[in-house]
Amino acid sequence: MTLETEIGDLVAAGAGADREIVRGVFARLREALSSGFVRAAEPDASSPTGWRVNTWVKQGILLGFRCGDMVDASMDHGKLPF
Numbered sequence: 001m002t003l004e005t006e007i008g009d010l011v012a013a014g015a016g017a018d019r020e021i022v023r024g025v026f027a028r029l030r031e032a033l034s035s036g037f038v039r040a041a042e043p044d045a046s047s048p049t050g051w052r053v054n055t056w057v058k059q060g061i062l063l064g065f066r067c068g069d070m071v072d073a074s075m076d077h078g079k080l081p082f
Contacts, residue, residue, distance in 0.1 A: 003028060003038070007060040019067045026064035029057070 010017045032038035044052035
């Protein structure tokens with residue numbers, strides 16, 4: 001099964017998708033994006049803008065946000081909330 005298919009299946013599962021499976025697929029998506037194997041958008045001469053968006057990559061990123069953990073990354077660790 002391809003990463004694209006796995007992400008499509010998880011998106012279709014909605015809130016019923018297994019969180020740990022989503023996190024594993026998202027980790028593989030991040031790795032593929034970082035290595036350049038997968039791109040969020042690709043050149044496409046037939047498109048008016050010259051680019052084609054890979055919707056499944058966007059969906060995978062959104063899955064990562066939905067099933068990820070919140071961490072405090074502030075410099076003051078929440079002492080000066082905005």
